[in-house]
Amino acid sequence: xxxxxxxxxxxxxxxxxxxxxxxxxxxxxxxxxxxxxxGSSDYPVVVANATGCLEVVTTIFPYTAWPVPWIHSAFxxxxxxxxxxxxxxxxxxxxxxxxxxxxxxxxAFGGDGGTYxxxxxxxxxxxxxxxNFLYVxxxxxxxxxxxxxxSSATPFGAHTTTSPAGKVIPGKVQHRKDITEIVxxxxxxxxxxxxxxxxxxxxxxxxxxxxIEGPKFIAVISPCVPGWGYDExxxxxxxxxxxxxxxxxxxxIDNGIYxxxxxxxxxxPVKVWLEKQARxxxxxxxxxxxxxxxxxxxxxxxxxxxxxxxxxxx
Amino acid sequence: xxxxxxxxxxxxxxxxxxxxxxxINPDVVAAYPITPATEIVxxxxxxxxxxxxxxxxVPVESEHSAMSVCVGASASGAxxxxxxxxxxxxxxxxxxxxxxxxxxxxxxxxxxxxxxxxINIHCDHxxxxxxxxxxxxxxxxxxxxxxxxxxxxxxxxxxxxxLPCMVGMDGFIITHGMEVIETIDDEEVKRFISKRxxxxxxxxxxxxxxxxxxxxxxxxxxxKRSQLEGMLQAKKVIPEVVEEYNQRFGTNFPAFLExxxxxxxxxxxxxxxxxxxxxxEAIDIKREEGLKVGLLRIKTTRPFPYEILREKTKGLKxxxxxxxxxxxxxxxxxxxxxxxSALYPLDKRPFAIDFVFGLGGREFPIEDAFKIIDITRKxxxxxxxxxxxxxxxxx
Amino acid sequence: MKFKSWxxxxxxxxxxxxPTSPEFKTGDxxxxxxxxxxxKCTHDLLCWLYCPDSAIHVKDGKIEKFDLDxxxxxxxxxxxxxxxxxxMVEEEV
Numbered sequence: 001x002x003x004x005x006x007x008x009x010x011x012x013x014x015x016x017x018x019x020x021x022x023x024x025x026x027x028x029x030x031x032x033x034x035x036x037x038x039g040s041s042d043y044p045v046v047v048a049n050a051t052g053c054l055e056v057v058t059t060i061f062p063y064t065a066w067p068v069p070w071i072h073s074a075f076x077x078x079x080x081x082x083x084x085x086x087x088x089x090x091x092x093x094x095x096x097x098x099x100x101x102x103x104x105x106x107x108a109f110g111g112d113g114g115t116y117x118x119x120x121x122x123x124x125x126x127x128x129x130x131x132n133f134l135y136v137x138x139x140x141x142x143x144x145x146x147x148x149x150x151s152s153a154t155p156f157g158a159h160t161t162t163s164p165a166g167k168v169i170p171g172k173v174q175h176r177k178d179i180t181e182i183v184x185x186x187x188x189x190x191x192x193x194x195x196x197x198x199x200x201x202x203x204x205x206x207x208x209x210x211x212i213e214g215p216k217f218i219a220v221i222s223p224c225v226p227g228w229g230y231d232e233x234x235x236x237x238x239x240x241x242x243x244x245x246x247x248x249x250x251x252x253i254d255n256g257i258y259x260x261x262x263x264x265x266x267x268x269p270v271k272v273w274l275e276k277q278a279r280x281x282x283x284x285x286x287x288x289x290x291x292x293x294x295x296x297x298x299x300x301x302x303x304x305x306x307x308x309x310x311x312x313x314x
Numbered sequence: 315x316x317x318x319x320x321x322x323x324x325x326x327x328x329x330x331x332x333x334x335x336x337x338i339n340p341d342v343v344a345a346y347p348i349t350p351a352t353e354i355v356x357x358x359x360x361x362x363x364x365x366x367x368x369x370x371x372v373p374v375e376s377e378h379s380a381m382s383v384c385v386g387a388s389a390s391g392a393x394x395x396x397x398x399x400x401x402x403x404x405x406x407x408x409x410x411x412x413x414x415x416x417x418x419x420x421x422x423x424x425x426x427x428x429x430x431x432x433i434n435i436h437c438d439h440x441x442x443x444x445x446x447x448x449x450x451x452x453x454x455x456x457x458x459x460x461x462x463x464x465x466x467x468x469x470x471x472x473x474x475x476x477l478p479c480m481v482g483m484d485g486f487i488i489t490h491g492m493e494v495i496e497t498i499d500d501e502e503v504k505r506f507i508s509k510r511x512x513x514x515x516x517x518x519x520x521x522x523x524x525x526x527x528x529x530x531x532x533x534x535x536x537x538k539r540s541q542l543e544g545m546l547q548a549k550k551v552i553p554e555v556v557e558e559y560n561q562r563f564g565t566n567f568p569a570f571l572e573x574x575x576x577x578x579x580x581x582x583x584x585x586x587x588x589x590x591x592x593x594x595e596a597i598d599i600k601r602e603e604g605l606k607v608g609l610l611r612i613k614t615t616r617p618f619p620y621e622i623l624r625e626k627t628k629g630l631k632x633x634x635x636x637x638x639x640x641x642x643x644x645x646x647x648x649x650x651x652x653x654x655s656a657l658y659p660l661d662k663r664p665f666a667i668d669f670v671f672g673l674g675g676r677e678f679p680i681e682d683a684f685k686i687i688d689i690t691r692k693x694x695x696x697x698x699x700x701x702x703x704x705x706x707x708x709x
Numbered sequence: 710m711k712f713k714s715w716x717x718x719x720x721x722x723x724x725x726x727x728p729t730s731p732e733f734k735t736g737d738x739x740x741x742x743x744x745x746x747x748x749k750c751t752h753d754l755l756c757w758l759y760c761p762d763s764a765i766h767v768k769d770g771k772i773e774k775f776d777l778d779x780x781x782x783x784x785x786x787x788x789x790x791x792x793x794x795x796x797m798v799e800e801e802v
Binding site: 008009011012013016017018019020021022023024026027028029030031032035036058059060061062063064065066067070196199231232233234235236237 | 712722724727728729730731732733734735738739753754755757758759760761762763764767770776778779781782783784785787788789797
């Protein structure tokens with residue numbers, strides 16, 4: 001029986017994650033997310049990466065930080081790219097070119113722009129075709145690589161360079177898409193939300209996903225030092241507060257059954273999370289806008305509490 | 315002399331392409347329906363469903379994803395094919411460049427069709443001409459029989475030079491035109507194309523590699539120069555493979571350029587694809603009338619056969635170039651621009667004129683071929699004409 | 710991996726013998742440096758997990774060293790450590 005979770009000692013014996021020398025901003029948490037995902041696999045991992053921060057900072061030729069086979073093609077097509085890799089693997093196994101007993105876990109990494117927006121069609125297609133891969137979204141809630149432009153993952157009220165907080169318009173005027181629910185609507189065997197702050201939960205989810213044949217999806221919140229505006233030592237704290245305020249609930253939909261994986265004993269008001277970030281500072285004297293964010297969170301949280309333990313079709 | 319027995323079939327261009335794909339039995343095919351190339355995918359999926367091939371077929375949600383799946387699969391060491399046309403090729407555009415720069419020998423059949431707008435499903439070359447600088451080898455076939463054999467040769471050419479290859483056929487005219495095709499035996503096809511030896515594979519677990527890194531200004535230029543090496547290599551490999559094929563199967567396909575009645579020609583028509591068939595007929599008739607006209611049919615446009623063109627146009631008084639696409643340069647279509655620049659270094663150049671014809675499936679009757687011959691003849695006699703003229707246009 | 714000309718480059722712009730990024734030192738990015746206090750350390754490895762730069766080395770489940778050649782000085786290790794076994798010290802200019 002395989003272990004559902006790993007101790008950090010066990011994880012450290014499996015992987016160091018990305019190699020040193022990559023050019024992610026100081027304090028960027030996505031290398032930790034990569035470490036947890038790669039270390040969770042019991043088999044070799046082959047990675048496809050969408051264009052974005054993670055791809056750019058880890059593979060500036062001739063330097064690459066990836067210790068595993070890795071492919072990048074374009075921004076909007078990571079799910080199609082991994083579909084091709086996974087299909088070739090199957091074809092080559094069937095034709096006897098690749099050993100039939102070889103097991104590989106295929107992982108696609110995409111940011112929110114490459115997932116919620118430009119890559120949504122490709123992701124939807126790959127899930128509908130039931131390719132065997134895990135899609136990991138690192139969600140930093142804007143187009144950070146190009147300099148902090150709003151995406152459909154950007155929360156209501158957030159200041160970005162294309163939703164600037166101005167005299168008339170207070171940052172982004174729309175709420176973000178609920179990507180996990182959109183993906184889950186494809187009726188895939190496993191979809192989840194996780195946070196690097198709750199590492200045991202993230203590793204368990206990755207390991208659960210790797211057990212399942214077919215398309216899997218894990219959305220991981222990935223705070224962004226320059227994009228969100230906070231001290232670089234606080235990335236993990238920002239991720240933790242997103243969970244504690246229920247802005248980013250930790251839950252999973254495993255073969256249609258909803259499970260809330262973490263219920264904060266003391267659900268913090270979202271203001272605690274907002275006030276730590278420069279992108280929301282213009283909201284602090286607009287309580288009605290903070291209320292709007294809070295209401296949206298409460299609504300979803302109520303829905304998740306109700307769904308907890310239920311099957312989608314129940 | 316034919317060394318191998320052919321099997322005769324009555325097939326359309328699409329059927330011929332699909333049949334070649336069946337014999338090739340690629341590891342992965344990813345495709346999306348689009349007129350007029352849809353049938354290729356339809357027929358091929360039937361082969362898959364009936365177990366006549368062992369290919370993994372990926373019915374994607376767009377052409378962008380079709381080419382992206384092809385890239386992923388080809389970078390995994392698989393032999394990969396697809397088919398598309400027009401808007402589909404345009405949607406793939408971004409990924410075409412990536413396939414070429416990653417040096418992936420994907421073979422794609424293109425049913426050449428006009429690009430929107432206005433939307434039009436019929437033949438012209440605006441689709442393939444739009445991707446002429448993407449780094450793909452590009453070939454254009456005159457008829458369905460040539461499509462069949464070229465698709466097989468393309469696999470070998472692409473895999474030898476590690477570049478993707480597009481095989482074009484005129485939409486509807488060839489894709490849907492029924493012809494007698496002479497096919498070769500399944501085993502012969504297998505033996506000719508043998509197995510793919512990939513440059514690298516993302517599935518190499520023991521020796522992992524990074525594919526598709528970011529280049530800054532320090533190495534992008536060098537990578538592009540390195541990529542050019544593949545195209546230079548293709549200039550040698552294409553004639554070698556075509557020659558090997560012709561030798562082995564007793565066929566007579568051109569590698570870059572077909573010459574027709576050029577021996578004592580005083581002026582020539584330069585053409586591509588199915589229009590060359592009509593033009594040959596017209597030339598036969600005009601030859602009987604005593605006109606010394608010949609035809610140069612360009613089969614391969616990437617790499618561009620500029621040395622051969624210089625050679626073959628030597629001593630000609632005039633050339634008339636036929637373009638089934640616009641370039642919007644206001645100096646004619648893309649083929650004429652390339653032909654003319656190929657001839658630029660010559661001391662004695664023929665007069666040249668471009669004929670833009672057949673856009674959006676406008677028919678190309680033999681009368682129009684006569685018109686082209688006639689204008690080119692007048693040009694050869696010193697009469698003046700504009701840079702390019704439209705043929706078959708309602709003026 | 711010293712390429713001099715385009716002729717040295719692997720075809721297809723791939724990178725072999727990965728990972729190669731350790732050839733690129735990022736240690737000079739930092740303005741503060743982690744100071745490790747082994748007496749306080751319980752080796753829970755949280756700093757190892759959250760170090761974005763793989764600059765904290767672990768051997769047999771124990772913190773082995775802080776590799777300042779790559780540490781960008783973000784201070785996540787210090788902020789995450791429940792034992793306060795890491796302190797960030799301002800770099801002297």
